[in-house]
Amino acid sequence: xxxxIIALFVCIAVLPLFVKFIxxxxxxxxxxxxxxxxVVAGAMNLQNISHIFENPFLYVITAAVFFISLLFxxxxxxxxxxxxxxxxxxxxxxxxxxxxxxxxLLSSIITAIIAALLLVEILSALPIGHENKxxxxxxxxxxxxxxAALTPIGEPLSTIVISKLHQNFFYLFYLLGGYCLxxxxxxxxxxxxxxxxxxxxxxxxxxxxxxxxxREDVRSIGIRxxxxxxxxVGLDLLGLAFQPVINTYLIHWSNQLLYVVNVxxxxxxxxxxxxxxxxxxxxxxxxxxxxxxLLISGGMMVTGNIPNIxxxxxxKVSMRKWAVIGxxxxxxxxxxxxxxLFLIRV
Numbered sequence: 001x002x003x004x005i006i007a008l009f010v011c012i013a014v015l016p017l018f019v020k021f022i023x024x025x026x027x028x029x030x031x032x033x034x035x036x037x038x039v040v041a042g043a044m045n046l047q048n049i050s051h052i053f054e055n056p057f058l059y060v061i062t063a064a065v066f067f068i069s070l071l072f073x074x075x076x077x078x079x080x081x082x083x084x085x086x087x088x089x090x091x092x093x094x095x096x097x098x099x100x101x102x103x104x105l106l107s108s109i110i111t112a113i114i115a116a117l118l119l120v121e122i123l124s125a126l127p128i129g130h131e132n133k134x135x136x137x138x139x140x141x142x143x144x145x146x147x148a149a150l151t152p153i154g155e156p157l158s159t160i161v162i163s164k165l166h167q168n169f170f171y172l173f174y175l176l177g178g179y180c181l182x183x184x185x186x187x188x189x190x191x192x193x194x195x196x197x198x199x200x201x202x203x204x205x206x207x208x209x210x211x212x213x214x215r216e217d218v219r220s221i222g223i224r225x226x227x228x229x230x231x232x233v234g235l236d237l238l239g240l241a242f243q244p245v246i247n248t249y250l251i252h253w254s255n256q257l258l259y260v261v262n263v264x265x266x267x268x269x270x271x272x273x274x275x276x277x278x279x280x281x282x283x284x285x286x287x288x289x290x291x292x293x294l295l296i297s298g299g300m301m302v303t304g305n306i307p308n309i310x311x312x313x314x315x316k317v318s319m320r321k322w323a324v325i326g327x328x329x330x331x332x333x334x335x336x337x338x339x340x341l342f343l344i345r346v
Contacts, residue, residue: 005242034234043240057162066222068110076121087127096136097191107143107155112144112148113228116311123137140191151173152172155305161274190329262297265297271305299330301323
């Protein structure tokens with residue numbers, strides 16, 4: 001059974017990278033594969049299904065995506081005007097620092113998906129070159145990935161981890177809060193370094209001159225929220241199915257090996273890997289090691305995290321371009337966190 005489960009996991013990991021249709025519908029794909037893998041593993045029973053649908057955070061993250069998306073559409077023009085106000089009163093380096101840090105912190109409340117959509121809108125309104133926008137967008141996605149992990153409504157990864165470990169709302173904040181908050185601040189400083197020193201000019205946008213953008217209707221917002229619901233359910237099923245693999249192999253690996261191996265999250269969605277790896281039988285240090293590696297690696301490539309996919313698609317950033325910027329940033333942060341975890345042992 002275990003070889004079949006591993007083979008299915010390889011299919012889940014590889015197919016979205018090479019099949020465009022699956023990449024565009026990855027939530028549905030993971031939901032279907034979650035069912036298939038759970039059936040193969042013998043985990044598709046009433047008790048497990050009940051546990052998945054009794055998880056309140058499943059409904060919280062779905063509702064958050066739906067209602068905040070509606071609110072975002074209503075306030076879109078005000079957002080552009082707010083950006084104009086900031087540009088006229090603050091240096092661009094200060095604005096960029098605030099974008100990276102504030103969106104990183106807010107993502108744990110408004111969800112990583114909404115934070116990514118908000119990021120794209122803000123960057124499109126800034127009077128800076130496309131190259132700078134891409135750099136700031138990638139740095140911000142690292143920040144959003146870290147911040148969203150602090151609560152179970154932030155992103156599917158945190159929702160799945162809380163569900164699998166049977167923990168409370170603030171568990172990940174207490175476990176990872178210090179690491180994530182310091183990382184977000186450092187990413188804000190990095191964004192400042194990447195920006196030119198000159199002060200941006202004024203945009204002078206009046207309320208009746210805000211450019212009209214393509215609006216999402218309630219139906220499209222509802223579809224997105226529904227896909228997130230299925231995505232989380234699929235990840236939960238995958239987590240149940242991969243439990244035999246975890247108990248047989250991963251639980252015996254050293255923390256350093258777990259940290260290195262999970263760099264694969266650069267090309268695989270980190271929520272999928274969290275569903276497959278994290279288990280209540282693991283020690284706190286093992287869980288912390290896995291999650292930090294997944295969160296940082298998830299920002300290195302387009303396919304590593306949902307916010308990356310959103311930003312890359314809307315800003316037309318190729319996978320190669322993202323890698324050129326994201327891989328060095330991720331490598332530096334992975335090395336820094338490794339020192340903290342394994343040498344300083346904080």
